[in-house]
């Protein structure tokens with residue numbers, strides 16, 4: 001059983017203009033998980049994530065981190081933020097230094113590491129995000145996707161135990177999206193916890209261990225991806241669609257191309273593997289079983 005990192009208890013947040021962005025959110029987050037937060041625009045995803053490293057304070061309710069209630073004095077916040085790194089939805093809110101390398105170095109320099117250690121972490125983070133090529137460029141001249149990768153590199157370089165990423169792949173082309181997700185997988189395998197928000201149901205379905213679906217400041221459902229996406233009514237309410245891998249698989253089960261006890265594939269590759277296996281079985285099946293979809 002993995003230890004619990006966050007206990008979120010009846011958390012509500014009301015912004016200064018009276019908008020209620022979170023309503024009685026209760027949730028636990030365990031160590032070492034890959035968690036994706038889904039939900040329509042304005043559902044409260046960013047607001048919830050900003051509470052996890054103390055940028056926003058609850059209006060009501062409480063957050064406990066590793067069993068202790070989060071405190072908002074300077075020292076406590078510094079200690080929390082060493083362990084919990086956040087990549088903002090908008091990279092312009094994150095980047096402020098004159099050049100890319102200065103920006104990525106800022107976090108690790110403030111952790112009291114040696115110069116060599118800072119350089120090692122910064123170079124590693126730049127390699128992972130493929131930002132080395134423009135390390136001396138002013139951050140304000142970068143494209144949106146480049147800024148996003150620099151913002152991710154800045155948090156990677158701090159090597160926090162828990163990484164929170166608010167829509168990390170938004171604005172990235174499919175090559176860099178895959179690269180970033182690979183890096184996140186890699187660091188999660190080393191024991192880190194990753195919590196990200198996304199509008200990409202296919203990415204969430206394939207990548208996450210657990211999904212949290214939000215709507216109007218509340219959690220609509222929480223659980224493993226296949227179970228969550230079974231709940232048609234709730235996912236429609238959160239403006240989501242079924243991942244295409246799941247929908248295709250279910251159609252093939254309904255058409256009796258796969259047996260009803262076939263396990264759900266997580267990815268395109270797993271689905272294609274199952275189709276190949278099924279089609280090789282058809283070769284020795286009676287002709288009425290040779291269904292055109294697999295020709």
Ligand SMILES: Nc1ncnc2c1ncn2[C@@H]1O[C@H](COP(=O)(O)OP(=O)(O)OP(=O)(O)O)[C@@H](O)[C@H]1O
Pocket residue numbers: 015016017019020021039040041042043044045046047048089
């Ligand atoms: N600083 C703010 N002041 C007032 N209202 C705010 C503020 N920030 C967010 N809100 C409101 O809080 C609600 C939740 O916003 P939030 O940004 O958390 O949603 P989200 O789920 O991240 O949406 P998106 O998918 O568009 O990023 C929205 O109604 C939004 O208008």
Ligand SMILES: [Mg+2]
Pocket residue numbers: 045046047089166
């Ligand atoms: Mg958001």
